[in-house]
Amino acid sequence: MLFACALIVVLVAGLFVLGDRALGVERRRSLGGWLIDELPAEARVDTLPQAFIEWFDALFRTRAVSVLGVELHLPRLGRSLLASGIALIAAALVWLANKGALAEAPSSGTNVALLGLLYGGATIATNLIPDYLSLVESRFVLGRMAAARGPLARLGWLAVDVVASMAIVFGFVFLSFWLALPLVPEGADYAVGCLDRESLSFARMVDIFVAGLTFSTPPGTLNYDVSGVYIYSSLFTSFWVWIYLASTLLVRVAQLAPGLRAFLRDACRVHDYPLRVLAAASALVAVVALTLPPLLRPLLPEDRQHTNGMDGDVWEVDLCREKHFREFMFPLPNQRVRQNPGGWPF
Structure with missing residues (x-):
């Protein structure tokens, strides 16, 4: 878990270190002035959102289009794909670390290749559209926030x-599950907890979504926590904004310490490299954010505090028991009757 968290902190800090290249000279000077409280009152109002918008637009090379009279800023597809890939890797590392995959090998009965193909392939293939839409939506909201x-x-x-x-x-998780479940190979349904279209109700989708948010595996299910990779990677822009705002506020408060304002102005050249100054603060914010889940986990309901780890017994999954019991007791015409898997009273 430590390795995954350290990598995310490095990625966050690196994003800020390189960010100054995206801002114009005047924007850097105004942001630096805001950080050490040297801007006139009339210039303070929209400094933070405007600086972030300029950073966002330069990073994703957005172009403005009008859709039904509403101005939208569309990121370049290649930039969006790159951001999605990085966010997916970061979220997947946290998920794997939470399951213990980075600390222990899976059990001998775990088909790692199959799990990687089903979960990894499905996530990559279906995450690109919602990630792009999330970027467009976030850019629209940023414009409203600046105004x-x-x-x-x-x-x-x-x-x-x-x-x-x-x-x-x-919406896209629900849709992608509905489209992808029929493609799961016969005999590999255990890898998706024996889910199928018939059992994929709205209530179950909510359960899967909550499991992803908490990186948990509720009793009687299998690997519901993997949906967290999908969810958190798509929230990349939202996390970026929150870390940016928290970092700016942290520096703004810290500069009140005796001598620190002069240090930021002269030694760190905050007017020339404001985002580089924010890099250290953003790393600290990221560390705090990553330590919160373990601290808050004991406050969650009991069934949201655990994961199945790298082990999973198909007979502990409610849907699998129900499905295979039906197949054993009531086989369809021309269906080969399954042998009793052993230990089951039927």
Whole structure:
């Protein structure tokens, strides 16, 4: 887990270190002035959102289009794919670390190649569209946030961004499951907890989504926590915004310490490299964010505190027991009757 967290912290800090290249000279100077409280009052209002928007647009090379009278900024597809790939790797590492895969080998009965093909392939293939839509949605919300006046209005738009991104992800997770489940090879249904279209109800999808958010495996299920890779990678932009805002506030408060403002201005050249100054703060924010889940996990309901790890017994999965019991007791015409798998009273 430590390796996965360290890699994410490095990625976050690296994003900020390289960010100054995306900002113009005047934007860097205004952001640096805001960080050490040297801007006039009239220039402080939209400094943070405008700097982030310029950074976002340069990083993704967006182009403005009008859709039904609404201006949208569309990222370049290649840039979006690259961001999706990095976010997927980071989320997958956290998921694997949470399951213990980075610390112990899977049991001899675990088909790692099959799991990688089913989960990895499906996630990559179906995550690209919601990731792109989340970027477009987040850029739209950023524009509204920059135009808003007052901190409460801007916090409200940030909440809209999170809710909208999660709604996009939920819809595409549901759709991708519905499309992909019939493609699972016969005999490999245990790898997806014996889910099929018939059992994929809205309530079960909510259960899978919550399991992904908490990286947990509820009793009687298998690997529901893998949906967290899908969810958190699509929330990349939202996390980016929150880390940016938290880092700027951290530096703004820290500069009140005696001598630190002069240090940031003269030694760190905050007016020339504001995002590089924020890199250290962003790493600290990322460390705090990554330590929160283990601290908050004991507060979750008991069935949301654990994962099945790298082991999974098909007969402990409720859907598998029900499905194979039906097949054994009531085989369809021309269906080969399964042998009693042993130990089961039927």
